[in-house]
Amino acid sequence: MTKVKSNELFEYFQTNAICESLTREEVETLTAYLIERSYEQNEVISDLGEVGDAMMFIIKGRVGFVSFDGQDEVNVGSQGVGNLIGEMSFFDRKPRNLRMYCESKKVKLLVLTRPMYDRLKVEHPFIAVNILENAVVSLDHLVRAMSENMAQIEHYMHGFGRH
Numbered sequence: 647m648t649k650v651k652s653n654e655l656f657e658y659f660q661t662n663a664i665c666e667s668l669t670r671e672e673v674e675t676l677t678a679y680l681i682e683r684s685y686e687q688n689e690v691i692s693d694l695g696e697v698g699d700a701m702m703f704i705i706k707g708r709v710g711f712v713s714f715d716g717q718d719e720v721n722v723g724s725q726g727v728g729n730l731i732g733e734m735s736f737f738d739r740k741p742r743n744l745r746m747y748c749e750s751k752k753v754k755l756l757v758l759t760r761p762m763y764d765r766l767k768v769e770h771p772f773i774a775v776n777i778l779e780n781a782v783v784s785l786d787h788l789v790r791a792m793s794e795n796m797a798q799i800e801h802y803m804h805g806f807g808r809h
Contacts, residue, residue, distance in 0.1 A: 650705075650756055652677045658705055662728030665776040676773050679762040683755050685748035691731075691755070692746045698735030701763075701781065702755040704728065710749035724749050733781040736760065 652674040659665045659673065668676070682705075685691055692698065694714055709731055710724045722744065725731055735742045758766075758777065767774040 650677050650680055650682050655680075655756070658703075658728075664703070664728065664730075664780050665773075668773060668776055672770070672773055675770055676766075679766050680756045680758055683757050685753040685755070687748050687751050689748045690745060691748060691753070692735075692742060694743065694745050695741045696735070697739055697741055698732050700757045700759045701733040701736040701777075702731050702757050704731060705754045705756055707748065707750035707753035709753055709755075710747050712745040712747065713743065714745070719745075730780055731755075736763075737781065 652670065655677055656668075656670050656673040659668060665673075665676075683702075685707075691702075691709060704725060704727050706727060708724045708726045709729075711722050713720045713722045731746060763774065763777070766777070
């Protein structure tokens with residue numbers, strides 16, 4: 647685990663439209679709360695049933711998501727650079743219903759643990775609010791994508807052109 651460089655994090659945020667209102671100084675402050683973790687292909691990042699103790703920004707590679715129904719594993723999607731992952735279980739403190747794994751050759755994540763987020767809320771609330779807003783946007787994208795998928799499934803199941 648290594649500490650992320652503030653200039654790289656600032657550029658990452660600007661490039662990926664994340665926490666864009668943070669100044670360079672605020673990003674420098676945030677780096678003290680984040681750790682960088684690396685994973686190799688197929689390595690599990692977080693497993694089914696675990697309660698999320700961190701949310702993570704993908705800074706390199708792709709993270710895959712697998713569902714397991716007791717008999718079969720099913721790939722249900724993936725996320726790449728510029729996305730936040732793990733925020734759902736992080737905030738609702740319920741067990742994960744998907745396995746997250748390193749889909750690409752390598753994955754690098756910026757990790758914000760619950761204790762560090764709790765400190766950030768008290769010590770630097772403006773930065774914490776920016777991260778929270780990013781999590782809301784991330785969840786919004788997820789819900790919208792699921793809605794589109796459900797509409798496509800509904801259309802497929804009930805035939806084309808039926809009203």
